[in-house]
Amino acid sequence: MPRAVREQQMLDAAVAVFSRRGYHAAAMDEIAEQAGVSKPMLYFYLGSKEELFAACIRREADRLTEAIATAVSVESSADRQLWEGLRAFFVFVAEHRDSWVVLYQQARAQGESIAREVSRARRVIIDNVADLVRASGGGRVRGGEPEAVAHALVGAADALSEWALGYPDEPPERSARRVMDLMWVGLERRAQGERYEP
Structure with a gap:
């Protein structure tokens, strides 16, 4: 072999x-x-066990980022690209539950070298999402705003995936739509100048 x-x-x-x-x-x-x-x-x-765990984190993080990159068509509109990426993310979590548990739950409790592996993969995803936010804003989303929104969006997807682990019948498309409804609709309204006024 x-x-x-x-x-x-x-x-x-x-x-x-x-x-x-x-x-x-x-x-x-x-x-x-x-x-x-x-x-x-x-x-x-x-x-060693630590090296083996780091190799698992590297491989699963690479598989996740590759699944998202493969699903997103560069010819699609920014909102469609985000939808394609979110759907791929939630499909990956649904189909590779063990991978997600290791990446999201187990890796947090480990040392600095493991944290670096997870941060590297997360940084790639956040940078890609920030690019989509910039593209969708038509120049109206400026400064550090795209990165802040990307962090919030990725955090929402992470948290919803954690919740979905307890609901195996939750379709990945429904989870992706929840995030799109929460974030994208709000982004479109912000791009039009709307703001929450307490």
Whole structure:
């Protein structure tokens, strides 16, 4: 079996075990057994438990950002691109629940090197969303506003995904529409000069 295929099997097993047990309770023995390899082989290919966890974070973050990038058509309007990206995000979470648990829940409790991996992936997504906000504003969204809105939008999607884990029957399209209704409709009104006045 090619090395790359074997590594993917080990990472699949590790993601499943980390998701189910959490980082601290996950045992390298269990990961090796689930992957169908020996524990020494697991160490040889992917290193220590911390290195293995970092490799899982890297792979799952890359898979998420790739899924979003692949789904978004550069020929679409800004609102359509955002819809396509949000839908891809929620589909990924629905289809890769273990990945999302590791990325969103487990990674938060780990050290600085893990936090850097998660921040890198999050930064790519936020930058892309900020570009869409700029494009949608027709020049009316200026300064640091696109980045602030992008942070809020990505945070809303993260939080809604966390909620959706408890509702497996929630269709990804409905979650994407909830965020679009909440954020995009508000952005269009802001672009027209409307503001909340307390």
